[in-house]
Amino acid sequence: MLPSARHLLAIGTCLLAVGVPSTAVAAPQSVHRLQPQTLTDLQTSMQGEAFANASYTFYADQADREQLPAVADLYRRTAKVELHEHFHEEALLAGVIGDEAANLTAAIEGETYESTTMYPQFAREAEQDGDQNAAALFAEIAKDEAAHNQAFKAALRVLQTGEGQVPAPPQADQVPVPAGPPQVHSARTLANLDTALHGEALAFARYTVFAEQAAQTGDERVAELFTGTAAVELHEHFAGEAVLRGFVKDTRTNLRTSIAGENYEAWTMYPTFARRAEAAGDLDAAELFRHNSRDEAGHARAFQEALIHLG
Structure with a gap:
């Protein structure tokens, strides 16, 4: 676009x-x-x-x-x-792209922001503007992102302590996105949907390359966690927002x-x-x-x- x-x-x-923390990522020289x-x-x-x-x-x-x-x-x-x-x-x-600990730390920062700040704010604004469907979706995604946050934190503890297990990956409820008009009316909700769509697309891409990095180092459980979470971000969150946005023509x-x-x-x-x-x-x-x-x-x-x- x-x-x-x-x-x-x-x-x-x-x-x-889903920012790149300057102290967290083990960047090349x-x-x-x-x-x-x-x-x-x-x-x-x-x-x-x-x-x-x-x-x-x-x-x-x-x-x-x-x-x-x-x-x-x-x-x-x-x-x-x-x-x-x-x-x-x-x-x-x-x-x-850093090592598994750096990538998990970056993911935790992004999920924390989305679950505690971005999506709750979008939900409140959609509620105020009468876009109840968007408010419900934003609130639901905030809960999902909080769960992703906890899973990434648990995986990071396993890497740091060697104790426990990396959580199983979440399962995406795939949402079809047929061509259609927007299903919200507020300009503010439309703008927030645009922001959210960009965020979910970026999260999917980042988690996909993080999964590839983990797989290359033999950490299959972390790779599976990133892959499963990436699928939720794209096929459930992005897709649900795209339906409300009337994104596909x-x-x-x-x-x-x-x-x-x-x-x-x-x-x-x-x-x-x-x-x-x-x-x-x-x-x-x-x-x-x-x-x-x-x-x-x-x-x-x-x-x-x-x-x-x-x-």
């Missing part, structure tokens, strides 16, 4: 919600040499990649409903690139939205980030931004071709 002022506010809020603006640009681009991955996942499902398997396949393949290549490489460069509209977003990243966002990183001497970041810019341009062309083919 093309960023608006509201979406940029959502990005900032959600980065705080190269990260400490990155300039602050480069780190900020990496965080912004990670947010965009995470949101694209989540969006394309549900756009693919809508294409399936419309019996457009080629478009569904294109969306799923692109979603994988956004998460497993772009987001993952940016997260590594930004020092977001018909496939032609979804393709137009995707083309606009990919073109913005390809021709504006990533080139700007690359120039800034180059000027700051952060050459690895500049090259990554340029590489991702080329990829996004290719994604835009593929989506445009799919739209033309639909007629």
